[in-house]
Amino acid sequence: MTTPQPALTDPWELAGIRVPNRVLLAPLAGIGNWFVRLQAARHGAGMAYSEMVSSFAIHYGNEKTLTELLRVHPEEGPTALQLFGQDPEIMRSAAAYVAEHVPQVDVIDLNMGCPVPKVCKTGAGAAMLKDPDTAVAVARAAAEGSGKPVTVKLRSGSVPGDTSGVDLAHRLVAEAGVAAITFHPRSAKVHHAGVPDYDLAAELVASLPAPVILTGGLHTVAEVQAAYERTGAAAVMLARGSLGNPWLFEQLLGRRDDGPTAAEILAEWHWVIDRAEEHLGPERAGRYLRKFHPWYVDRLDGGKELHIALQQTHTVADARAVLAEHESTLLVT
Known part of the structure; x- marks a missing residue:
């Protein structure tokens, strides 16, 4: 007998952290600061992820990073801080700093899916798909440095047809103890173009012994509900679809039927x-x-x-x- 899929309104646990529902705010580069996360929480988001923060900037004490990008509002609710970087020891140091100085952070998230060239050329972001050994080492270092649960955001692969993200997801969970994978089922090459491969996401959900959070192509209530049901994901993560539209959280959680006035x-x-x-x-x-x-x-x-x-x-x-x-x-x- 098949177990029915939980409703988006149902609570769940991420590495022992109670998340009140299954609709999350994605890490929005250059946007997801404390008040954007607080806005999402005000409208019902079960958890919010920060914009990506350089592990090198934290390690070397960049003032703007430490005073602005690491700021967490006490009313945000469950919060994940997203870090990026390709050096395990730098990541260990950065994660340790976050754990000591920003105790409100519940989860360390690692960006291994950003397709932007200036990130990839350093070996970080989606470039990690081509260097899985380093990716595993970075994830392990983040967990050891912080003592907190670690999640990882991945793309399906580097180019259309490449499914190396699925293989890496399995290694990250098995070898680095990653608590959950956020999966964007588009390749890094296409950025946000094209149709996400939700069938591939469903395959990952079925095979991975850890929760899969689905993101990518989720702009409307109908799109989110269809993708959630199709993939069997543990939760969904709203990204560009929530920009200027925090009411989407309320609609998905049944708190309102219509749009805002x-x-x-x-x-x-x-x-x-x-x-x-x-x-x-x-x-x-x-x-x-x-x-x-x-x-x-x-x-x-x-x-x-x-x-x-x-x-x-x-x-x-x-x-x-x-x-x-x-x-x-x-x-x-």
């Missing part, structure tokens, strides 16, 4: 602006927020003029002034 979107946008200012100060936040504004403009059908005006802002005050000028129009869209 214009007033809700605008209120959330202001919340993001306020948190960014708290994180970076008014001037740095003003520049940093240029990558966030388009998500909310598009959800409100704000149009090209508003896009352009916000991309020309330099401070948080500038952004608030532009929003105030357009607010009445946005609330009736």
Whole structure:
């Protein structure tokens, strides 16, 4: 008799850590700071992963990394910090630092799937698919250095048709004691293009003696539910589909049926602006927020003029002034 698949709302355990549901926030490079993770938690995410952080930057004491990228808000809930790097001893040192100085971190996650050339050319990220011995050594070092559970994010392979990610997943669990694998069933070469190979993900789920967290191509409620059921994964991880749309967590967890109102979107946008200012100060936040504004403009059908005006802002005050000028129009869209 086949055991029914748990609902996305069901709690589960990751290496002894209780995760209240099966909808997680992915590690979003350059985006997943503490307030983005807190936003996801506010809307129901069972666990959130940080943006990827250089193990070398931690080891060598980079000030920005230590003071900004390692910041965890006390209300985030279960949190994973994602590290990247190809040197086992540097990784051991970085993981030990995190364990000592950021005790709120529950899990160390390792990025072995990033396809960006500047990461891969160092031997990190998806380049690890071609060097499985080093990948296993790095994962083992992270666990030994931190004393915390280690998870790994993998791509299916380096190029279409390559399934080396499946083989590496098995080695990481068997030889390095990795607690779970986050699997993006696209090759590194295609980045985010093409259709994810969910059948391959299902094969990994069926064969791996550890939980598999599914990510990739999950933008709508229908897509997430279909992929979750098709693969039998332990959980799903929202990435780009959640950008400017934290309500997707609520919809998947049955907390709401419809999308947000214009007033809700605008209120959330202001919340993001306020948190960014708290994180970076008014001037740095003003520049940093240029990558966030388009998500909310598009959800409100704000149009090209508003896009352009916000991309020309330099401070948080500038952004608030532009929003105030357009607010009445946005609330009736």
